[in-house]
Amino acid sequence: xxxxxxxxxxxxxxxxxxxxxxxxxxxxxxxxxxxxxxxxxxxxxxxxxxxxxxxxxxxxxxxxxxxxxxxxxxxxxxxxxxxxxxxxxxxxxxxxxxxxxxxxxxxxxxxxxxxxxxxxxxxxxxxxxxxxxxxxxxxxxxxxxxxxxxxxxxxxxxxxxxxxxxxxxxxxxxxxxxxxxxxxxxxxxxxxxxxxxxxxxxxxxxxxxxxxxxxxxxxxxxxxxxxxxxxxxxxxxxxxxxxxxxxxxxxxxxxxxxxxxxxxxxxxxxxxxxxxxxxxxxxxxxxxxxxxxxxxxxxxxxxxxxxxxxxxxxxxxxxxxxxxxxxxxxxxxxxxxxxxxxxxxxxxxxxxxxxxxxxxxxxxxxxxxxxxxxxxxxxxxxxxxxxxxxxxxxxxxxxxxxxxxxxxxxxxxxxxxxxxxxxxxxxxxxxxxxxxxxxxxxxxxxxxxxxxxxxxxxxxxxxxxxxxxxxxxxxxxxxxxxxxxxxxxxxxxxxxxxxxxxxxxxxxxxxxxxxxxxxxxxxxxxxxxxxxxxxxxxxxxxxxxxxxxxxxxxxxxxxxxxxxxxxxxxxxxxxxxxxxxxxxxxxxxxxxxxxxxxxxxxxxxxxxxxxxxxxxx
Numbered sequence: 001x002x003x004x005x006x007x008x009x010x011x012x013x014x015x016x017x018x019x020x021x022x023x024x025x026x027x028x029x030x031x032x033x034x035x036x037x038x039x040x041x042x043x044x045x046x047x048x049x050x051x052x053x054x055x056x057x058x059x060x061x062x063x064x065x066x067x068x069x070x071x072x073x074x075x076x077x078x079x080x081x082x083x084x085x086x087x088x089x090x091x092x093x094x095x096x097x098x099x100x101x102x103x104x105x106x107x108x109x110x111x112x113x114x115x116x117x118x119x120x121x122x123x124x125x126x127x128x129x130x131x132x133x134x135x136x137x138x139x140x141x142x143x144x145x146x147x148x149x150x151x152x153x154x155x156x157x158x159x160x161x162x163x164x165x166x167x168x169x170x171x172x173x174x175x176x177x178x179x180x181x182x183x184x185x186x187x188x189x190x191x192x193x194x195x196x197x198x199x200x201x202x203x204x205x206x207x208x209x210x211x212x213x214x215x216x217x218x219x220x221x222x223x224x225x226x227x228x229x230x231x232x233x234x235x236x237x238x239x240x241x242x243x244x245x246x247x248x249x250x251x252x253x254x255x256x257x258x259x260x261x262x263x264x265x266x267x268x269x270x271x272x273x274x275x276x277x278x279x280x281x282x283x284x285x286x287x288x289x290x291x292x293x294x295x296x297x298x299x300x301x302x303x304x305x306x307x308x309x310x311x312x313x314x315x316x317x318x319x320x321x322x323x324x325x326x327x328x329x330x331x332x333x334x335x336x337x338x339x340x341x342x343x344x345x346x347x348x349x350x351x352x353x354x355x356x357x358x359x360x361x362x363x364x365x366x367x368x369x370x371x372x373x374x375x376x377x378x379x380x381x382x383x384x385x386x387x388x389x390x391x392x393x394x395x396x397x398x399x400x401x402x403x404x405x406x407x408x409x410x411x412x413x414x415x416x417x418x419x420x421x422x423x424x425x426x427x428x429x430x431x432x433x434x435x436x437x438x439x440x441x442x443x444x445x446x447x448x449x450x451x452x453x454x455x456x457x458x459x460x461x462x463x464x465x466x467x468x469x470x471x472x473x474x475x476x477x478x479x480x481x482x483x484x485x486x487x488x489x490x491x492x493x494x495x496x497x498x499x500x501x502x503x504x505x506x507x508x509x510x511x512x513x514x515x516x517x518x519x520x521x522x523x524x525x526x527x528x529x530x531x532x533x534x535x536x537x538x539x540x541x542x543x544x545x546x547x548x549x550x551x552x553x554x555x556x557x558x559x560x561x562x563x564x565x566x567x568x569x570x571x572x573x574x575x576x577x578x579x580x581x582x583x584x585x586x587x588x589x590x591x592x593x594x595x596x597x598x599x600x601x602x603x604x605x606x607x608x609x610x611x612x613x614x615x616x617x
């Protein structure tokens with residue numbers, strides 16, 4: 001190998017060793033710088049998202065550092081020139097003397113060799129080449145730089161490489177983030193927000209988070225809550241339960257609030273990637289309840305109408321077998337409205353017996369429902385929900401009272417001998433009263449009665465007996481009268497104005513003054529002239545005979561309501577007993593009654609005169 005070639009080979013090896021040493025130092029700086037930047041990113045990201053400005057600054061600083069060092073350590077290697085290498089060779093191999101440097105200088109193009117023997121130059125060059133042929137000049141290169149490079153780069157590279165192999169996903173993500181790529185840093189604990197964004201105003205808020213990764217039962221976390229316009233506050237998170245798939249549910253309960261807030265949670269090294277938000281919306285409330293009772297269909301004598309009765313404040317008082325109509329108004333539109341019907345069981349305990357869906361109007365803030373009363377109903381409550389499925393708290397409750405299923409109320413009228421026409425017999429009713437009048441033999445008994453039932457009245461009958469004999473029934477016929485011809489019906493007399501002295505009205509259903517809102521026939525009455533001439537009595541020997549002086553006729557009136565259910569009990573009046581007397585005894589009773597009445601009138605006039613005397617002046 002020629003001398004020049006050996007020197008160039010030596011020079012290349014010098015460049016190679018210096019490049020390796022420069023690269024090792026540059027690579028170590030890159031690894032350390034990248035590790036430092038990734039560590040900063042990782043630490044900041046544990047608490048919050050690393051700001052983009054910080055990421056850009058870290059990346060820019062690294063690029064500036066790496067480029068500068070690359071220029072200093074890889075470009076400017078300071079490789080010695082050939083002449084310097086020749087000098088080093090002469091020092092390393094004394095046998096060269098000065099032949100190596102001399103040969104190089106005299107054989108270089110443009111060398112000043114005037115006056116010098118060319119033969120001598122060739123001889124010096126030959127001797128230098130022969131001596132160089134016996135040595136490997138490249139072995140004189142500074143190889144220690146290569147070993148230094150390995151000694152510096154190997155431990156750092158092994159350490160970084162081992163960690164990269166152990167957490168490839170983490171290292172990959174961190175490096176990609178140094179390239180300003182939007183990649184999340186993987187954590188051993190992953191935390192996901194499971195809290196609904198909308199909550200009812202004024203309610204406690206339950207923050208919930210799904211946590212995966214190595215967390216023990218006593219692991220705790222922290223959530224920082226930042227209400228709008230208020231200082232932040234931190235709360236401790238604790239384990240609530242674990243799901244079947246191993247997910248740990250962490251959470252905490254915040255005090256009631258109605259102010260929107262954001263929050264960030266952290267458990268171990270896991271945290272929320274984005275802040276959570278909780279907003280509030282008021283729950284719906286029922287601001288008005290109105291109720292109407294629909295009377296049973298049989299209450300209307302025509303069977304066509306279901307009469308309604310308004311129930312103040314929604315408190316229902318109804319007859320059995322009635323229906324109820326409820327209308328409500330809410331403070332906001334709702335998507336669900338239900339009536340929860342309540343009833344007491346045999347032990348008196350209140351239970352829910354039925355739920356009735358209410359029909360909601362187009363605006364959503366009004367609803368209504370119609371339902372039949374369940375047995376033993378004693379109340380109802382109204383439950384509503386809005387589009388967020390927020391239900392009203394403390395649903396309003398109203399009572400239901402089912403009226404006692406009493407038979408009709410029946411009363412016997414005062415017996416009077418009065419023409420119902422006031423033009424014929426003027427004056428108060430007491431002037432004509434003959435209650436207690438005995439029964440003249442072969443005469444008639446004045447049976448006047450008045451009855452009322454909220455279920456309406458359907459029919460009536462007189463029940464009578466002679467002495468202690470068996471009871472008999474005398475059905476009363478329904479009276480259909482034209483008041484324009486007979487005049488107004490007078491309930492206290494049981495007759496029409498134009499019925500006359502011997503008027504006869506068996507069973508008259510009094511029409512309603514307001515037929516659109518009140519059914520007819522809730523009240524009824526009449527006056528029946530009960531003829532006794534045909535009555536017979538049964539003696540002790542079983543033989544029947546006509547009534548005699550001293551016999552007694554006992555009677556009362558029964559009235560039935562309109563409820564078609566079998567076995568209905570009628571309403572019953574008090575009973576009266578009439579003793580059979582002679583006509584003269586009857587006249588004597590009437591005379592005594594008139595005399596007593598006259599004496600009473602005279603006494604009243606005298607008393608009036610005493611109290612009306614003028615005082616002396």
